[in-house]
Amino acid sequence: MNVYPWHKEIYERLLKAKPGLPHALLLKGRRGIGKLDFARQLARSLLCESPLEDGSACLSCTACCWFDHDIHPDFRRIEPETDENGKKAGQIAIDQIRSLSSFMGMTTHRNGYRIILIHPADAMNAHSANALLKTLEEPQGKTLFILVTHKLQQLLPTILSRCRTISMPFPKPNEAQAWLLEKGVPDPIPFLAESGYAPLSALELVSEDHASVERFLKEIGSSSDPVSIAEAFQKTDLSMILSWLQKWCHDLASQAYAGKIRYFPGLSDRIIEISGKADKIELMRFQRKLGHAQRISTHPVNARLFLEELILTYRRMAEGR
Ligand SMILES: [Zn+2]
Missing domain, CATH: 1.20.272 (Zinc Finger, Delta Prime; domain 3)
Structure with missing residues (x-):
C-alpha cells in the first residue's frame, strides 16, 4: 500500500523530519480522504528496520512483516471497542488509554520507535482524554502518538496544545477522479458528487x-x-x-x-x-x-x-x- 497521491508531499516531508518528529502528531482533515491509511503507512515506515532512501517502509524486513500482520510489538492501535455483534462502541474508554502505561513501560524492540495510533481521537470521552493528557505530559523516549480525527472541535484544547497538528490535504477533483478511475470505477463523478468529493467515501459508496x-x-x-x-x-x-x-x-x-x-x-x-x-x-x-x-x-x-x-x-x- 502506498500513500495516496494527494498525501505524498506531506508524507515525504514528515519522513524527512524523522529525527526531529514531535512526540504527538494530530492528523486532521475531512472524512473519507485516507487519514487512517496515512497514519498506518507513516507508522510502518517509522518502524521499518531498513527503510528506503526516502524513508519509506521497505515492506520486506521483519518489522514490516510484523506490521502487516498486526503483530508489531511496538505498535498499538486504540479504537472504540466492538461489541459481540461486531458493532463499534461509540467511545474510547479510559481503560483502553490506561492499558497503554504497561506498553509504555516496556523497552522497545531493537531500540526503535514506539507508536500509538488513536483513531478516531474524538471518540475519547472526558475521562479517557484526561488519562491521555497525563501520558502526553510525560513524553518517553522515541514514543510517537498519532491521533486521527475529522472532528477537531471535539478534542480538548489541552490535548490539541500538546500535539503538532497536521492538516491532511483534500485531493483536487481531477486527482480524486483519476484515482477512482484507476480503481476501476468507470463513472466516478456521481459517486464523488454524492460523497462531497472525498475519494475513499466515494469508493465505499460504489461498493455499497x-x-x-x-x-x-x-x-x-x-x-x-x-x-x-x-x-x-x-x-x-x-x-x-x-x-x-x-x-x-x-x-x-x-x-x-x-x-x-x-x-x-x-x-x-x-x-x-x-x-x-x-x-x-x-x-x-x-x-x-x-x-x-x-x-x-x-x-x-x-x-x-x-x-x-x-x-x-x-x-x-x-x-x-
Ligand atoms: Zn521494512
Whole structure:
C-alpha cells in the first residue's frame, strides 16, 4: 500500500523530519480522504528496520512483516471497542488509554520507535482524554502518538496544545477522479458528487448497495405507507439513512436557493419538482432535526418508530403542507 497521491508531499516531508518528529502528531482533515491509511503507512515506515532512501517502509524486513500482520510489538492501535455483534462502541474508554502505561513501560524492540495510533481521537470521552493528557505530559523516549480525527472541535484544547497538528490535504477533483478511475470505477463523478468529493467515501459508496439509496428516496416520496417503509429499512444503519436524507435535503435547499445540485445530479428532475413546492422554513427545520439526530444516532432509539416519524415530517415539508 502506498500513500495516496494527494498525501505524498506531506508524507515525504514528515519522513524527512524523522529525527526531529514531535512526540504527538494530530492528523486532521475531512472524512473519507485516507487519514487512517496515512497514519498506518507513516507508522510502518517509522518502524521499518531498513527503510528506503526516502524513508519509506521497505515492506520486506521483519518489522514490516510484523506490521502487516498486526503483530508489531511496538505498535498499538486504540479504537472504540466492538461489541459481540461486531458493532463499534461509540467511545474510547479510559481503560483502553490506561492499558497503554504497561506498553509504555516496556523497552522497545531493537531500540526503535514506539507508536500509538488513536483513531478516531474524538471518540475519547472526558475521562479517557484526561488519562491521555497525563501520558502526553510525560513524553518517553522515541514514543510517537498519532491521533486521527475529522472532528477537531471535539478534542480538548489541552490535548490539541500538546500535539503538532497536521492538516491532511483534500485531493483536487481531477486527482480524486483519476484515482477512482484507476480503481476501476468507470463513472466516478456521481459517486464523488454524492460523497462531497472525498475519494475513499466515494469508493465505499460504489461498493455499497447504491440502489438502496435511490429506493429509499423514491419510497419516502411515494404514497407508500410510512409504517411499511420504516419496517423495510429498520435494519439499515440509521446514520446512513440520516446521511442520505441530509444530502437529499441539502440538494433540495441548494436547488431552491442557488439552482445547484451537488449530491444527486441523476435525480435532478425530482429535486427541482420537490424544491419548488417544499415549505422552505420546514425544510430548514427538518435539516436541523436531521443534524441533531445524526449527532445522537449512536444512542439506542426505536429505529422503526423514529423512521416512521421522520418520513411523515419529510412528507409534510416536501408537499408544502
Ligand atoms: Zn521494512
